[in-house]
Amino acid sequence: MKLLRLALTVVFLGIYGSSFSQTRAELERRKAQLNKDIEMINNTLKQTSTSKKVTLKELNALKAQIRLREEKIRTINSEVRLLDGEINQNMNNIRSLQAQLKQLKTDYAAMIRFAQKNQGAYSKLMYVFAAEDFNQAYKRLKYLQQFSEYRVKQAKYIEETQAALKNKVATLNKNKSEKSHLLSDQQKEKNVLGQAENKQSKVIKSLTSQERKLRQDLSQKQRAAAQLDRAIRAAIQREIALAKKKAEEEARAAAAKARAEGKEAPAATTSTSRSSVLAATPEAAKLSAGFVSNRGRLPWPVANGVITESYGTQKIGNITKENNGWTIRANTNAPVRAVFEGTVSRIVEIAGKNVVMIRHGEFFTIYQNLKSISVSSGQKVGTKQTIGTVASDEDGISEIHFELWKGMETQNPGSWLAN
Incomplete structure (x- = not known):
């Protein structure tokens, strides 16, 4: 013993x-x-x-x-x-x-x-x-x-x-x-x-x-942010309208097929949520479910980076500013990656900065300040697929602005990306 x-x-x-x-x-x-x-x-x-x-x-x-x-x-x-x-x-x-x-x-x-x-x-x-x-x-x-x-x-x-x-x-x-x-x-x-x-x-x-100069700089940044916000909302509105139109067309086709076969037409479904319209198709619903199931585990848009501006209200002295996403400092010419599979919804230039918008069912991810872009509108992309490279400013600082939306509502990337 x-x-x-x-x-x-x-x-x-x-x-x-x-x-x-x-x-x-x-x-x-x-x-x-x-x-x-x-x-x-x-x-x-x-x-x-x-x-x-x-x-x-x-x-x-x-x-x-x-x-x-x-x-x-x-x-x-x-x-x-x-x-x-x-x-x-x-x-x-x-x-x-x-x-x-x-x-x-x-x-x-x-x-x-x-x-x-x-x-x-x-x-x-x-x-x-x-x-x-x-x-x-x-x-x-x-x-x-x-x-x-x-x-x-x-x-x-x-x-x-x-x-x-x-x-x-x-x-x-x-x-x-x-x-x-x-x-x-x-x-x-x-x-x-x-x-x-x-x-x-x-x-x-x-x-x-130098509050006056600071306010001018922040005002310029806020104008660019507001311009980006309007462009995102307009793009999402367009996606909602297209999704609604597609759902109505599919409903009419299903009703016509039922009548031709002598069956009762399926009841039309109505949704009060504009976000849910984006997940009306089986493919979109699957993407949305996959996106949600990976909450807290999604990869960062760059392999190595540091957050320099967080989501929400930022205060500098007596001045406050709003941030709809994260500003991430990265290495020079760092590849920018899609955080989840989806479809490139839109590519635009806002305030001299290239922006890529990717749709994942009812979710959207936004990648701003890209120097080069390696995808095109309508293209399907996979998780961690390179979509471009980070741009640098006159001082050689490389930063990407990343936003995450659910329908028309902004989301805190900290709740979604891996820690």
Whole structure:
């Protein structure tokens, strides 16, 4: 039973350690991705900082950098908490193994003393021949053999327990070293974060001191956003009208066929939702259902990117602006990808920027600020299929504006794209 308990303990320690490692691996992967994103933002900050004038793009990049560093610090905190758990567990394991090793050695010493008292062949023979009958003599002989085998096993378990104890001590020391490095990294990130926050305050102060110019820049951006909004709504209205017309034509054809066959015409269906009209056909309904089932798992429109403007109301000093989607900073000439299968609904140029609109049943995705476009209107596209490349501005900053609509209503991409 003692040996069984020891074996179960060793198995438990292995399973417990692997579950920690799996979680640690996920945190390490997330931290590695955050480091890549931070490096990308740092590179674009270097580009914008070469200009003497303070811009909104510099402020947005600083905000993104602060957000990413805050998330990295939270990730490090999670790693530290996991390591603390591992350290405590390993210390408990070491104490348990030490107690088991002590007991194994005590038992083994007792066996050795017993063996020394009865080590002569004569004593063993006398023990066997002193049996009352043959069966008892046979059992005594088997006992002596098993006793010898048990001594060998006991010695083996002592060696295994010593090895397990040595490994746990090494793991504990490694955990403590990793924790020390993580805490050092955490402090470094906090220092850099403080510097970024100070710089952000200076940039905001500089921008708000030029409020008139800032309002002009924002007004220009808002006009372009309003123009895009009108174009999207007009395109969706057209898609709704076409879908409604197609549904009515199919209903009339079905009624005519029923009359020709002498059957009762199917009842006409009416829908109060303009969005549901877009999913009236089986193909559109299937696309809509597939889109919804992938909520929270849709790929990003670029393979690597950092959000510099989020969905919703944005505030800069005393000025606010609305954003119907995400502005994502990407690598130069980065391929832009469809986030789900669908049909290219429209390709237009708005405020000097190329825009691609893709329909996915009753959903639409919008990709603005493309330098080149590799698809055409009416073309079917697949998930992650390249539809063009990201354009860059005069400072070499590459950004794509992405929006997601359900019918005539905007959606927060954060609820749909993979985290």
